[in-house]
Amino acid sequence: MNSLPVWLVVLPLAAALLAVVMPARSAWIGVLAGIATFLVAIGMAWQVAETGTLIHALGGWDPGLGIALRADPLSAALLVMSTLVALASGWYATGYFTDKDQQARFWPLWLLLLSALHAMLLSADLFNLYVTLELLGLSAVALAALGGGRAAVAAALRYLTVGLIGSLAFLAGVALIYARYGSLDMLFLARVIGPEPATWLALGLMTAGLLLKSALFPLHFWLPPAHANAPAPVSAALSALVVKAAVYLMIRLWLDLFAPAVSPDLAWLLGLLGAAAVLWGSWQALRAQRLKLLAAYSTVAQLGYLFIFFPLLMALPAGAARETAFGGLVLMALTHGFAKSALFLAAGVIQQRAGHDRIEELGGTARALPVTTFTVALAGIALIGLPPSGAFLAKWQLLSSAIAVGQWLWVPVVAVGSLIAAAYVFRVLGYAFGPGEGARKALSDGREELPALLLASVATAVLGLGAAAVWQFLAPMALLPGAS
Amino acid sequence: MMPFTETLYALVGVGLFALGLRGALLRRSLLGRVLSINVCGAGVFLLLIAIAYQGPGVPPDALPHALVLTGIVVAVSATALALALGRRLREADHE
Amino acid sequence: MNMEFWLPALIVLSSLLPGLVIFLLREEQHRFRTTLNLVGAMVKLLLVGLMIWGVFHERVFETRWTLAPGLDLVLHADELSVLFVTLSTLLWLVTTVYAIGYLENTPHRSRFFGFFSLCVTATVGLALAGNLFTFVIFYEMLTLATYPLVAHKGTPEAVRGARIYLSYTLGGGMLLLVGAIWLQTIAGPLDFSQGGILGDIEGLDPAALSWIFLLLITGLGVKAALVPLHGWLPQAMVAPAPVSALLHAVAVVKAGAFGIVRIVYDVYGVEFADSLNLLLPLGVVAAVTIIYGSVRALSQDHLKKRLAYSTISQVSYIALGTAIVGPVATVGGLVHLVHQGLMKITLFFAAGNYAETLGIHKVSEMNGVGRRMPGTTLAFTIGALGMIGIPPVAGFVSKWFLGVGAIEAGAAAWIMPVLIASSLLNAAYFLPILYRAWFRDAEPGSAAMSPRKGSLETHAFLLWPPVATAALALAAGLFAAAPYSPLEWAEIIAVREYRE
Secondary structure: OOOHHHHHHHHHHHHHHHHHHOHHHHHHHHHHHHHHHHHHHHHHHHHHHHHOOEEEEHHHOOEOOEOEEEEOHHHHHHHHHHHHHHHHHHHHHHHHOOOHHHHHHHHHHHHHHHHHHHHHHHEOEHHHHHHHHHHHHHHHHHHHHHHOOHHHHHHHHHHHHHHHHHHHHHHHHHHHHHHHHOOOEHHHHHHHOOOOHHHHHHHHHHHHHHHHHOOOOOOOOOHHHHHHHOOHHHHHHHHHHHHHHHHHHHHHHHHHHOHHHOOHHHHHHHHHHHHHHHHHHHHHHHHOOEHHHHHHHHHHHHHHHHHHHHHHHHHOOOOHHHHHHHHHHHHHHHHHHHHHHHHHHHHHHHHHHHOOOEHHHOOOHHHHOHHHHHHHHHHHHHHHOOOOOHHHHHHHHHHHHHHHOOOOOHHHHHHHHHHHHHHHHHHHHHHHHOOOOOOOOOOOOHHHOHHHHHHHHHHHHHHHHOHHHHHHHHOOOOOOOOOO | OOOHHHHHHHHHHHHHHHHHHHHHHHOOOHHHHHHHHHHHHHHHHHHHHHHHOOOOOOOOOHHHHHHHHHHHHHHHHHHHHHHHHHHHHHHHHHO | OOHHHHHHHHHHHHHHHHHHHHHHOOOOOHHHHHHHHHHHHHHHHHHHHHHHHHHHOOOOOEEEEEEEOOEEEEEEOOHHHHHHHHHHHHHHHHHHHHHHHHOOOOOOHHHHHHHHHHHHHHHHHHHHEOEHHHHHHHHHHHHHHHHHHHOOOOOHHHHHHHHHHHHHHHHHHHHHHHHHHHHHHHHOOOEOOOOOOHHHOOOOOHHHHHHHHHHHHHHHHHHOOOOOOOOHHHHHHHOOHHHHHHHHHOOHHHHHHHHHHHHHHHHHOHHHHHHOOOHHHHHHHHHHHHHHHHHHHHOOOEHHHHHHHHHHHHHHHHHHHHHOOOHHHHHHHHHHHHHHHHHHHHHHHHHHHHHHHHOOOEHHHOOOHHHHOHHHHHHHHHHHHHHHOOOOOHHHHHHHHHHHHHHHOOOHHHHHHHHHHHHHHHHHHHHHHHHHHHHOOOOOOOHHHOOOOOOOOOOHHHHHHHHHHHHHHHHHHHOOOOOOOHHHHHHHHHHHHOOO
16 A cells, blocks of 8 residues: 555645635545545554555656655654644634635645655655655745735745745755756765755855745744734644745755765854744844744744754764664654644634733633633643653754763753743733733634644643654664665 | 856846845835745746756756746736735725 | 452542542432442552551562564653652642532633542542653653642633643643653663662663753653752642642652652663762752742732742751761651641641631631631641641651751751741741731631631631641651651652662
8 A cells, every 4th residue: 555645645635726716625635634644644654653664656757757756764753743733733623714715715825735745755866856856845925915904015035035945955956966866866866966066056055045935043033923924723823834844855865865975064053043043033022022932933042942953863873872862853753743733723712702812901811711721721831842742852962962072062052042932931921821801702613622632732741741652653764874 | 168148047037036036025015025925936047948958959948947937927816816816905995 | 359450540540440430420329439439448548558558568560562673652650759659659649528518609610620530630640650661751740630639720810820820830740751761771770779870780871860860850840840840839829729729738749859869860870870960959959949939929819829938948958968978868868758648638638628618718817817727727837837847747747857968968058047047937927827826816807706607716628638748747747757657658768869
């Protein structure tokens, strides 16, 4: 059943087309597609755990001219996360959009975004990566502008411009790789890439493009307005999934494909930028007046943590220590995906019930919306990195690796970042438990609050207690020189 | 050593990319930025075309051409989206 | 059902599960909530009894769950964990009864008891923690569970006090975490072992170990209220009396002190720590805290604040005990863990009674209170006498052992003055209270003159807990030589911690 990867791409795509044709039923189509893709992703992950990396050549054509889809443990883990986040966010979205027109426009774009995302996570061909990157970007921009207000459209426009520049840089890099090696198939290239000027230039261009798309400091300026002004389910997907996709590509390129060619010094630069992102993003989140803006800046900070892993992974010798650190990186990405989407969905509930999301006026929310407040607390615990969230274990591994290789700089950065995160999370909770009216409109049904709660529980309980499974799942991956 | 024509095309492509990038970053009007990005794109396409060249009399490599065609399609769609959003922004500003 | 594996986990779950259910209860379901609370406490007590019996008979109880490569969650029952678990469980039961009475007819009780249960879960978890990783996890969970309790009243002062509490404890938690990670990175995953384990590992850099010690002790010292990290404790007095009682006697402050004991004895090993010259600074900080706390207590008119500073002072006896090398001093420090818990909780219960029944918050208002509330004041008296160190209340036993231990270790020159000064200061701030309560007449029109509402001086649930804990404090002192007494238990532990 090697065709499971194909289903992951085709299902949402077909559903998107169906949703265009049958707008009245689009919500149903969307949710059903979400459930189906989630089940397929689980099935595929199961298969990967049993038999190892799955490779599927589309149409039976061999890679070289044809395009291959590849599902290895990293992709499979991220796909399980994506499909679950998408399912929960989609479920929430059915209740969020009250306007029939908006609903009809939302679902095709949403399903297209998912299809592009899945295709990207499964791509084993460089040009395919470019195409899916563009698709992802375009659908994300369209979704971000869906809210309609001036702020949202302006932010979406900036997102688009930045995204296009990034993609073009990426494409230039792809072109150079083809010029030098004559192939775009990643499986083939992994064997032949070596450290030379052409490779470095290509890697530099692709990295520049991806750094723009992953909002690494100082190229993060487009993210907060875009994520804060988008509709809640869209923000959830943007922060948890779209941005993560760019980081995934960075991991793929630096640690897998271009591994023989990367230099530890450049990795240091990534780490430093990541550290700056952690501190700057956390600080701005603390100063934010609106809940969604806080969440957006928090994303900037959390992605910074992911980049700090890069110099550590380069410095660790091949073996158990590096595997442990890599597992920490993936666990951090997974936990953030769940926690951030939960936070945005909860913010959506609050915004719809209270009419606004200004933090200082959130008084009474705990009484009016206890489930949502609990969700915010759970998600916050995962963002701070306190036990029992998966992020706690990931941070432990991060700091442990940093101390082990003597890169002490990251220790105070992570410590301070976590403390500032605690400050902004508890600031929100403090206001929520304070006196006030809370929700002006009563909850029509609890259905709205459950998806967020589900996601937050995964981040803080499931991933915390079951984290060992993540490491076991990722064990077969061989990364960086010396490992294969 | 690459033949002169190929190098020229490639260099022009790089130059266009740089020019477009400068425009995209510095221009203030939306239309200017969108056009600059298209120039960027043209630069990359030119680079690809140069890569496709395999020598006099030899048919060019088809794969980069396919990449260019795909890239053009993407660029057109993206431009359309950008202009549509720009229009929406203009309407919102005039309200 | 493999008891050896499940018993520690069950003890933790016996308060976690009721707690989670309580969150979902509506405010009006108070009978169900009360039943759940008390049943959970009883079950836990039963399980702990089982554990005591088992440990006494050399059975090994351990729950182990791998969370990540090299990071195992370990719940392990050794004599020290049993000591702390028993104290926590017993005092939780008593405090639950007290809290039910204290919070009658106040809002948000489901929330309160839910977090209350989580707080005990975390305390029991860290008591049973079998390695530093597990300890850190429950330590942080304790912070998260106690914050809402401190902020419970919802007033601006409560929120502010809670925020200060949170900043201190999260900061301390971060230091502890960094220290723990550093230690594990250089020494590998270590389970707590009696007698310490770091001394046996080759090739560890003493400078690194000293820095790690500093980080760990500072992180723990925030909760243990070592000077100058004690600033949060007086602020946290805005919490309702049951919370203050629990925080001071059992949960937060004791957790910090317990952690220090674990680090010195079961990670470093007391002789190894001494060889690295780490114990002298610890002893000095403890001594300074002892004196400072008592001096500040003198000037406090607010009763709970006076007790808060008294706690700051008294808990450092435990740290002092760990800093003196010698089994007798160890016994003194360890047994004070239990004794101080019993005495201090009595004092806080009594303070809560005065506030709740008579509206008295200040020492200056306490004239004649003994006549109006004899049971409470008797309990208070026993607790206070124990604090001063007057036999036969338990506090005397701990101080005796500390003093003898200091002499044996040759550190008498500076430790004896500290102990004596501390007792004198304790007398100076407790005896006037007792004098006022018993021997001064209540001013006409003062709160102490207000009549009784029923046959008892106050609500039954508020009266019996302090009486019970006072009796226990007395019994722990009178019957210190009996088998199964805290002193006996502490002696067993102390013997195991020394190599020779």
